[in-house]
Amino acid sequence: MPGEAAQLPLLTQFLQQFWATAGLPAAGLNSFELALEEIFMNVAMHAVQGGSVPRVELSLARAGDSVTLAVEDDGPQFDPLSLAAPDVAASLGDRPIGGLGVFLVRQLMDAVSYHRVGACNRLSMSKRIGVG
């Protein structure tokens, strides 16, 4: 899958299909949709700045009541978890326009990890979704 912003709806559909096929509770889907959007859009944005479109691979796995979403791209090495947390207590005038995405992912997921695997960035996110 090319790492371009326009591909986001297709990736979201893939996630929704996985969710429905696995019979997972609807309440847990939103967090994963958000995590997917934030991480994929980060990759796509960096690609625009870098001038080349990376390949992005998405994988989803369920183990018991936990779901893991992994996003892998072959772009330049970048660990989004190295970004400083935004100041969510700042006043309106002091709010920067961006920087919230990765912060929200950390809030919504139980575990988030970054690994450089060969020539790829791999961001892995998992969360328990409350099924037996």
Place this chain on the structure above:
Amino acid sequence: MFDIQLGAAGEVVMAGRLDATQCDTALKFLDVVAEPHVIDLARLDYVASAGLRVFLLTQKRARGLGGGLKLINVNQQIYDIFRYAGFDRIIDIARGPRATGE
């Protein structure tokens, strides 16, 4: 699907998914609303950080005009996203009638 329009009382009504691919549409619409005030989110299902940016920019513009935004009928999931981002400190946000649980 994402939809944005003006309601009968001059409020802005958003519905569907405000994801990163829809933010330009939303901002273009809001930019031509002379004095954005009430935005009804009763039928908004999804927002992420790109969507938050739409509300932040619109709030900055509204404050610049001497007013401010009021988001109404916000569902619990979307309210949580606003709260995590600390937007409940900078925008007036009212939850929907069905979202009363803590």
